[in-house]
Amino acid sequence: MNIQRFIAPTSREAMARARRQIGDSAVILSTRQTAEGFEVMAAAEESLASIAQAAQPGMAAAAPAAPAARKEVFANTQTSVANDTEAMAMSTLSFQDYVRERMLRKRRESLGGAAAEPEAPVAKAMPQPAMRMADPEPIVVPVQRYNEPPQISAPRAQPIRTRDSGFADSQPPTRFATQDDQRMAVELNALKDMIEERFNTLAWLGSSKNNPIQSSLMHKLIRAGYSPAMARALLERLPVEAGAGEALRWLMDAITRNLRVAGNGAGLADEGGVVALVGATGVGKTTTAAKLAAQCVKQYGAGSVGLVTLDSYRVSGYEQLRSFGRMLGVVAHLAHDRAALKDMLGLLAGKRLVIIDTAGLGQRDQRVQDMLDVLEMPTLKKVLVLNAGSQGDTIDETLSAFKADKLHGVVLSKVDEAVKLGPAIDALVRHHVTLRGVANGQRVPEDWQQPDAGALVKMSMGSANKSAFDPANTDMGFYFAQSGGRNANLGGLHV
Template structure:
């Protein structure tokens, strides 16, 4: 039997070294990771009986002597206290002490038995012998107690960098497992023709993969193919959160927030025009905080003059609070905030204005012609304003309405109004789940329709 130790940077290299040295019949006795890398102890021509005999002899050599029974001792005999047991040697020492033969010496040296039989010019070192610690006699009464051995200190806790690395690794593993589970779920869903049709349609409409997967799972796999689209649209409409009450009917202060170019000012003009047509201009007031942008206040003042509504300005949180106190007798006060990007540093200051002015209902304006990831970021950045609902604008400018609807479903923000044009107030509609899902196909076809230029007309 030949035993040898191998050290390599990684496990694969260590196993390659074992195979090259001992062949395919090598037996791995132990493996562990050290500062040098991976350590493997392997053997060839492995003799299990010899190893078992060596271990048995080492165990017998280290067993303590039987303790005498004081009750069975002869009368008058003095019973000696048992000596302290010697420490048990480790596995390597026991093997070296038991295998004190030429073959064992060859094994411990890492050479074959045939090589060990030949006379060697250098004498092999003696086998290591375990040295027992001297027994400690019990201290007499009144003597000072011996000093206790120092208690080993526990290992220091991992540093913040190590903990952060572990958290990041766990997050990556979780994301990988989720992706794999989603992939397996998609493969299973695509095995059903009706589910495959629903998933392809929802992908064409722009829906996110999460809501697409949830809807497809609710469709029975044996549903007839001609009923799949209608069932899919019905399930999507059930997921859409719709505000049951019109915020304009409730009254109060309503502030519209959202990113740049979302259509907040035009939407306020449509809401004001709708209110004036039903209740008159005396019970509504307009407020703008967009005093820094060129042309911002002028646009709202122009709408106010056309509708006969007073327009007020506030350039700070204190000015906004005082202004709202003066306008508390109005039934409805619409506040137009400055259009800021979701990563603008001034966004936090603007949201603090609205939190300082209490009893303000906030509505988030989302443009439907934006990508899912961008809309999701907008919702997260404006979450500090605690919006009570969503106004979905520019519905006529997108062919993939499912992207905006997916964000609304994921964050469970109730839809209040829908705008699909520039006309005031004709292009403002109360949100309705059934009408939204029915427009999905029309919007997709309109976006995919080729652009046919108008024919040139001859001038007479």
């Protein structure tokens, strides 16, 4: 029998080499992982068939002679398995005995008695086939074809070994995703988004340069204080056939339609109820409360208004509200906590309009949520007072901190002090809040107006003063480098 040895980096390549050398009739005798690579012992099916036919008539006589044959084969214990296999022509039965003998020897060596124990007792322990079947843990390694997977059976669940090492699986082990793989996937997705955004920005800027009207409007919006996200969202919807004048009118009309304002007869004094004015320090909450109270007193009398303050932090905060109340003939009350506020609202339940003035808290103050919890009542309307002259980022943070989605509306104060109204209008449009009033001075009650969306947008776009903060045409690329705007929230823009 011609047994050949094949070594390759993987089991698949070793079996492929055996098939190319021997042919489709190659029979795999053993496989193992060695230091040189993956080893496959194979032989042609024809040579095994001739030996099997010769071994069948004398199988009974071959069994008693097996111990003597094993003793002769394994006389030199230092010979490697590969040399033993190439030196002897084994039948199927003798190969099984050979495997069993090697496993028994390995077991003795692990117990520490392999060096002193002779080979003869092993041969005597298995003189008959029946005795061999009684040995512990018999393992049968059937002969398989090249294109069939190895089939190994054992009476018990145990690590199966052939020859000198454990049976190596021809398939690679399953590899599970690690934390590094997940981090790499996140970074690749971020890189992909960044590349797509850059290409889209470059393409959009290229089209803007080719379209002078669009480029001019973009520059005008940025100079007015509108965000790049808002400017791009509007200009992407600009009609292509519009001229310069029509394009500007369309742009202002689009902003006007998206700015939510209270209609005529829907002001805070007209609606009535319980209104709590919240906001940062110094935005004019107390002055706004006095203006609202003056409007209600003028229309419905002094008995229709109730004034309550929660401002116990600011020095003379309560005294300022009391001074406005005395001017209007209205008594101002002080509430220290939620329970006192509930009692006070119960006493003022017959009033048409109850105005609650609160302490000024910056948008990053940790007490903002505590104050909002105090004001969390079913019939109470929270109105945020915003300084129109604040930066766009500050207005954004303030709207988020005071929960813009739960506000009844916004009062835009200090409009007369604001150089640019674009940031405030931009933030109101993106956060989808309703503008309930406009305060443009300190006089009570004269400096108060009902909001007019068209007038405010026109005022925001009409600034012609040059400023060091105004960008040049060549700077537009920097403004739109991050034009996506994760918090732009312009999906519902109406044009």
